[in-house]
Amino acid sequence: MDNQRKFEIFSYVSIGFVAILLVLMFAKLIPISWYVPILIFSLVLLGIRFAFRFYFIFKNKKNKE
Numbered sequence: 001m002d003n004q005r006k007f008e009i010f011s012y013v014s015i016g017f018v019a020i021l022l023v024l025m026f027a028k029l030i031p032i033s034w035y036v037p038i039l040i041f042s043l044v045l046l047g048i049r050f051a052f053r054f055y056f057i058f059k060n061k062k063n064k065e
Contacts, residue, residue, distance in 0.1 A: 003056070004056055007052050007053075007056060010049075010052075011049055011052075014045045014048075014049060017045075018042045018045065021038050021042070025038070
């Protein structure tokens with residue numbers, strides 16, 4: 001499997017995981033004290049996704065030249 005495909009899988013899994021956490025938060029199945037750590041974790045995942053996306057964009061541009 002190439003890196004682009006691995007990134008897509010990571011991207012969809014992370015979005016799904018954050019969506020599940022969000023549903024659990026709305027259903028009040030997660031204690032309120034966990035909201036901040038979950039938010040931080042979600043923002044870190046978002047940052048990782050953006051970093052990899054920019055990496056692959058620049059890598060593809062470089063390969064086309």
